[in-house]
Amino acid sequence: MDKPERSPHPSGDNRFKLLDRTITRHHGAGNALIEVLHSAQEIFGFLADDVLLYVAQALKRPQSQVYGVATFYNFFRLKPAGKHTVVVCTGTACYVKGASELQHALEKRCGCKFGETSKDGEVSLMQARCIGSCGLAPVAVLDEEVGAKLTAAKLLERVEAWLGGGKGAAVGGASAQETRETREEAAP
Numbered sequence: 613m614d615k616p617e618r619s620p621h622p623s624g625d626n627r628f629k630l631l632d633r634t635i636t637r638h639h640g641a642g643n644a645l646i647e648v649l650h651s652a653q654e655i656f657g658f659l660a661d662d663v664l665l666y667v668a669q670a671l672k673r674p675q676s677q678v679y680g681v682a683t684f685y686n687f688f689r690l691k692p693a694g695k696h697t698v699v700v701c702t703g704t705a706c707y708v709k710g711a712s713e714l715q716h717a718l719e720k721r722c723g724c725k726f727g728e729t730s731k732d733g734e735v736s737l738m739q740a741r742c743i744g745s746c747g748l749a750p751v752a753v754l755d756e757e758v759g760a761k762l763t764a765a766k767l768l769e770r771v772e773a774w775l776g777g778g779k780g781a782a783v784g785g786a787s788a789q790e791t792r793e794t795r796e797e798a799a800p
């Protein structure tokens with residue numbers, strides 16, 4: 613089976629590297645398009661035009677087919693639900709390393725569950741099955757940034773920054789200070 617040939621995405625966005633792994637894994641499979649679109653949505657939070665174009669080129673499918681599939685199924689989102697997106701990986705490696713603590717802290721802070729957006733429309737929470745960076749578990753994608761070896765405190769620190777440095781009470785829930793986890797530095 614031939615592997616897809618493609619250049620790195622010109623944006624330098626690391627999330628495309630994660631997507632490449634899924635594309636390589638599924639390339640040539642009958643359901644490759646659906647699987648890759650699922651992974652793309654898990655990684656990016658929604659399917660933007662440039663992501664759909666990237667998938668079409670990588671899988672050597674017509675753009676019309678990729679757009680057609682993305683718009684046909686209602687579980688695919690073409691626009692972001694919230695202003696910011698956090699996708700927490702809940703695959704096995706991340707689960708073992710504490711993904712559920714990340715989930716609990718985020719849901720408490722944002723006042724919404726995975727698959728939902730905070731009432732003020734600021735943050736959408738999502739989960740992914742595995743985004744291919746198990747060695748850096750637990751992993752989450754915060755907008756365009758891949759966070760590695762996260763703790764709940766570190767994750768909430770980022771969310772607080774989005775929400776205006778502690779004025780995020782508008783979205784309800786606990787503040788970052790309420791979490792007692794020790795911070796860890798992300799892997800190099």
Ligand code: FES
Nearest residue numbers: 701703706745746
């Ligand atoms: S299980 Fe989370 S990156 Fe693989």
